[in-house]
Amino acid sequence: MQRAALDLWVGVFVVAGLAALLFLALKVGNMTGFEQGETYTVKASFENIGGLKPRAPVKMAGVVVGRVSDVSFDNQSYEAVVSLTLDEKYAFPTDTSAAIMTSGLLGEQYVALEAGGEAKMLANGDSLKLTQGAVVLENLIGQFLYNQADSDKAADSSPMPE
Amino acid sequence: MINRALNSIRNMGGRVVNSVSRLGMAARFFGLTLLHSGQSFSRFNLTLREIYSAGVLSLTIILVSGLFVGMVLGLQGYETLQTYGSEEALGILVALSLVRELGPVLAALLFASRAGSAMTAEIGLMKATEQIAAMQMMAVDPIARVVAPRFWGGVISMPLLAALFSAMGIFGGYLVGVVLIGIDAGSFWSQMQAAVSFQDDILNGVIKSLVFGVAVTVIALFEGFDAPPTAEGVSRATTRTVVTSSLAILGLDFILTAFMFHGV
Amino acid sequence: MSENLIEIRDLSFGYGEHMVLKGINLTARRGQVIAIMGNSGCGKTTLLRLIGGALRPTTGSLMVDDVNVGKLDQEGLYKLRRRMGMLFQFGALFTDMSVYENVAFQLREHTDLSEEMIRDLVLMKLHAVGLRGAHNLMPSELSGGMARRVALARSIALDPMLIMYDEPFAGLDPISLGVTGNLIRRLTDALGVTSIVVTHDVQESLKIVDYVYFVSEGVIEAQGTADEIRASTLPFVHQFVHGEEDGPVPFHYPAQSYAADLGLKA
Numbered sequence: 001m002q003r004a005a006l007d008l009w010v011g012v013f014v015v016a017g018l019a020a021l022l023f024l025a026l027k028v029g030n031m032t033g034f035e036q037g038e039t040y041t042v043k044a045s046f047e048n049i050g051g052l053k054p055r056a057p058v059k060m061a062g063v064v065v066g067r068v069s070d071v072s073f074d075n076q077s078y079e080a081v082v083s084l085t086l087d088e089k090y091a092f093p094t095d096t097s098a099a100i101m102t103s104g105l106l107g108e109q110y111v112a113l114e115a116g117g118e119a120k121m122l123a124n125g126d127s128l129k130l131t132q133g134a135v136v137l138e139n140l141i142g143q144f145l146y147n148q149a150d151s152d153k154a155a156d157s158s159p160m161p162e
Numbered sequence: 163m164i165n166r167a168l169n170s171i172r173n174m175g176g177r178v179v180n181s182v183s184r185l186g187m188a189a190r191f192f193g194l195t196l197l198h199s200g201q202s203f204s205r206f207n208l209t210l211r212e213i214y215s216a217g218v219l220s221l222t223i224i225l226v227s228g229l230f231v232g233m234v235l236g237l238q239g240y241e242t243l244q245t246y247g248s249e250e251a252l253g254i255l256v257a258l259s260l261v262r263e264l265g266p267v268l269a270a271l272l273f274a275s276r277a278g279s280a281m282t283a284e285i286g287l288m289k290a291t292e293q294i295a296a297m298q299m300m301a302v303d304p305i306a307r308v309v310a311p312r313f314w315g316g317v318i319s320m321p322l323l324a325a326l327f328s329a330m331g332i333f334g335g336y337l338v339g340v341v342l343i344g345i346d347a348g349s350f351w352s353q354m355q356a357a358v359s360f361q362d363d364i365l366n367g368v369i370k371s372l373v374f375g376v377a378v379t380v381i382a383l384f385e386g387f388d389a390p391p392t393a394e395g396v397s398r399a400t401t402r403t404v405v406t407s408s409l410a411i412l413g414l415d416f417i418l419t420a421f422m423f424h425g426v
Numbered sequence: 427m428s429e430n431l432i433e434i435r436d437l438s439f440g441y442g443e444h445m446v447l448k449g450i451n452l453t454a455r456r457g458q459v460i461a462i463m464g465n466s467g468c469g470k471t472t473l474l475r476l477i478g479g480a481l482r483p484t485t486g487s488l489m490v491d492d493v494n495v496g497k498l499d500q501e502g503l504y505k506l507r508r509r510m511g512m513l514f515q516f517g518a519l520f521t522d523m524s525v526y527e528n529v530a531f532q533l534r535e536h537t538d539l540s541e542e543m544i545r546d547l548v549l550m551k552l553h554a555v556g557l558r559g560a561h562n563l564m565p566s567e568l569s570g571g572m573a574r575r576v577a578l579a580r581s582i583a584l585d586p587m588l589i590m591y592d593e594p595f596a597g598l599d600p601i602s603l604g605v606t607g608n609l610i611r612r613l614t615d616a617l618g619v620t621s622i623v624v625t626h627d628v629q630e631s632l633k634i635v636d637y638v639y640f641v642s643e644g645v646i647e648a649q650g651t652a653d654e655i656r657a658s659t660l661p662f663v664h665q666f667v668h669g670e671e672d673g674p675v676p677f678h679y680p681a682q683s684y685a686a687d688l689g690l691k692a
Contacts, residue, residue, distance in 0.1 A: 301535075
């Protein structure tokens with residue numbers, strides 16, 4: 001193989017390999033994200049965040065308006081404190097509520113925002129007052145069984161027709 | 163009867179001792195290769211030739227296999243995810259499987275079969291036709307001139323090939339999931355981006371492929387250098403390269419995965 | 427500078443009980459062609475490897491150009507080897523390089539000469555062996571005899587003081603035999619080198635050598651000039667030179683008696 005052709009092919013190979021790595025890093029992984037564009041951060045405390053992870057989407061009306069940037073624990077209030085990084089383009093009222101939802105039955109969890117009615121808008125560093133924690137499956141099942149047991153008892157203790 | 167049992171135990175013990183001493187020889191060989199690597203970089207065109215042999219010539223099998231593996235992942239993944247209504251997670255499934263495991267491991271296995279066996283055969287034949295002895299008689303160190311450039315060629319090529327395999331695989335998954343089946347392209351990519359982390363997944367995958375590259379190349383070069391200088395010896399050494407490399411890849415994969423991913 | 431390029435005194439080499447060479451005494455003067463003959467497995471090639479430093483003598487001394495080869499370290503050995511050339515049995519050309527690059531190999535590795543100088547030298551060496559026109563061919567395109575001539579050109583690239591030939595006549599057609607034999611003689615005379623030829627081709631080598639050593643079972647059985655060897659009455663030498671079927675080297679591999687094998691005797 002001539003030297004020039006060899007160099008060319010090795011160059012093509014290395015470039016292709018690096019391009020693949022770049023593709024993986026940027027398009028597949030999340031080196032991009034909301035670091036592009038201006039953002040502001042608000043906090044929200046939850047009783048239970050379930051499986052919420054950093055970089056989970058924050059949606060309102062189903063549209064992604066931001067990402068979860070940090071999850072920490074408040075030792076005073078014994079609640080989870082989630083930092084939400086929101087796109088500067090969008091402004092939300094100060095009484096916006098946040099709930100942790102699941103996409104699909106076993107899908108990933110995300111934060112769903114619902115707009116309130118206040119005139120004043122959220123600013124960087126504000127906290128959301130109204131929050132609803134994640135639905136924990138075990139509690140749900142426990143509740144269901146408890147309700148079931150209750151209605152059974154009620155049925156048992158109701159007077160029998162003559 | 164007892165004699166036969168004793169004999170087979172003796173044989174097994176002998177084989178184990180043999181394998182251990184070969185491992186030691188291979189480790190020493192590896193050390194020598196590293197020591198004599200100066201020329202591989204000062205005369206970089208030697209290494210360049212080997213990157214061509216090991217890397218460029220493996221491109222076809224890597225790209226085609228990556229594509230097919232990704233497409234199969236897409237099909238199988240869709241079938242399973244559908245039962246839980248989580249089809250949009252297909253992107254995550256394909257990407258994580260490839261980047262964390264299948265990319266590095268399968269690319270390394272294919273590399274071992276194609277480039278590793280070629281290296282073993284090359285060096286074994288050079289030894290059998292006395293080219294290595296001729297080099298030594300001409301006061302040229304064969305490890306520096308022949309072995310070390312091949313080592314660095316393999317180690318440089320391996321992560322690039324693994325990345326190409328993963329990229330082609332994800333593209334294959336995209337083809338099947340989005341183009342063929344009709345999953346939403348947006349959720350395919352966005353869910354993937356949300357779940358695949360650069361540090362945890364991609365970087366670990368690259369580290370894995372580097373480790374595999376070193377293992378496969380050292381095994382291939384050692385088997386070739388150590389092969390008996392006959393036609394039969396060389397062909398046996400070539401088979402041994404593929405078998406030993408494959409076992410080493412899978413074993414190392416387990417160890418590395420245990421280290422890297424047990425917390426996630 | 428002594429007259430003898432190679433002086434071997436009482437050399438023995440072997441592994442434990444099995445001694446391949448025992449008590450070898452051999453000298454080679456500068457500018458001579460020495461042949462080492464004997465049947466297969468008698469230790470001829472081992473002797474070459476000892477001279478080249480690939481093996482270390484168990485006992486005895488081996489001096490090449492007044493340097494004790496057995497005591498050299500790696501660097502000293504490499505320095506000495508730059509002044510030696512070796513022609514391997516089937517050429518041992520580097521198959522991934524062209525004829526030109528094979529001959530240029532040592533020049534490129536060990537000297538800082540410019541490409542123009544290297545080109546001139548390579549073509550000169552190839553011209554000496556008659557293959558200047560083949561310089562672009564790859565080794566796979568050469569016949570056996572041509573490959574060996576290229577290997578010869580390669581071994582004289584650095585103008586060595588000693589050239590060793592391992593079975594240079596093996597497997598050649600009559601014309602190539604004549605060519606090779608003449609080349610060995612001509613190069614030795616023209617370059618003033620010393621040549622050691624290990625061979626069992628009696629006819630060709632006796633035509634060109636100055637002195638012959640006969641090795642059998644690791645010892646030197648006989649030595650002398652070409653004429654002395656031809657006239658020798660020693661049984662081993664006689665059998666070898668005249669190609670007799672039976673003699674000190676028996677025809678039959680050791681076995682029990684024929685009658686016993688056929689079951690004729692109890």
